[in-house]
Amino acid sequence: AQSVTQLGSHVSVSEGALVLLRCNYSSSVPPYLFWYVQYPNQGLQLLLKYTSAATLVKGINGFEAEFKKSETSFHLTKPSAHMSDAAEYFCAVSSMNTGFQKLVFGTGTRLLVSP
Amino acid sequence: NAGVTQTPKFQVLKTGQSMTLQCAQDMNHNSMYWYRQDPGMGLRLIYYSASEGTTDKGEVPNGYNVSRLNKREFSLRLESAAPSQTSVYFCASIMGLAASSDTQYFGPGTRLTVL
Numbered sequence: 237a238q239s240v241t242q243l244g245s246h247v248s249v250s251e252g253a254l255v256l257l258r259c260n261y262s263s264s265v266p267p268y269l270f271w272y273v274q275y276p277n278q279g280l281q282l283l284l285k286y287t288s289a290a291t292l293v294k295g296i297n298g299f300e301a302e303f304k305k306s307e308t309s310f311h312l313t314k315p316s317a318h319m320s321d322a323a324e325y326f327c328a329v330s331s332m333n334t335g336f337q338k339l340v341f342g343t344g345t346r347l348l349v350s351p
Numbered sequence: 352n353a354g355v356t357q358t359p360k361f362q363v364l365k366t367g368q369s370m371t372l373q374c375a376q377d378m379n380h381n382s383m384y385w386y387r388q389d390p391g392m393g394l395r396l397i398y399y400s401a402s403e404g405t406t407d408k409g410e411v412p413n414g415y416n417v418s419r420l421n422k423r424e425f426s427l428r429l430e431s432a433a434p435s436q437t438s439v440y441f442c443a444s445i446m447g448l449a450a451s452s453d454t455q456y457f458g459p460g461t462r463l464t465v466l
Contacts (some may be wrong), residue, residue, distance in 0.1 A: 281385070
């Protein structure tokens with residue numbers, strides 16, 4: 237079975253600092269990996285996804301993530317945090333089940349950005 | 352193009368009452384999902400529908416039923432609500448049937464409290 241572990245339920249950074257949100261996955265087959273963001277009282281929005289085309293994936297709002305097979309990781313980074321980045325971030329792995337996508341989500345990391 | 356819409360946005364029920372959560376998408380997507388989100392647990396799949404006329408159980412289906420009324424609409428019914436069903440419910444849709452790399456699009460959620 238596939239699974240995702242997000243280390244740290246809360247991450248605090250100062251505005252302008254590096255953002256690093258950690259995600260490790262477990263999968264017996266090559267995975268597809270996703271990062272979603274959830275702003276307060278809203279639904280989830282795709283930030284970026286890894287589909288095996290390139291190991292370094294660039295997403296919206298200046299975020300990027302690097303797929304490292306040897307470390308089974310897909311960490312999310314942003315060089316300089318903005319106040320507007322404060323949100324909850326979810327890592328997810330795609331599982332094929334009878335030819336149908338089912339996402340398995342991590343428990344989420346809440347990013348807090350201070351002035 | 353409204354994307355994925357959900358009604359109602361908020362609902363308070365008493366234990367034992369029933370209700371139906373509505374979801375509709377206008378993107379001509381084939382597949383739809385219902386998730387629940389609880390603090391510290393990420394999103395968990397309740398039911399999904401690979402195509403019009405088909406539905407299948409996800410990770411936490413007990414206490415719920417679903418109907419895929421047509422290609423656009425996918426409803427979730429609580430027959431006899433329990434306090435354990437207090438949660439935020441998200442509907443999502445996806446274009447493809449089998450591609451693991453497709454993106455799921457989420458609605459804004461329904462916040463349900465069962466007293």
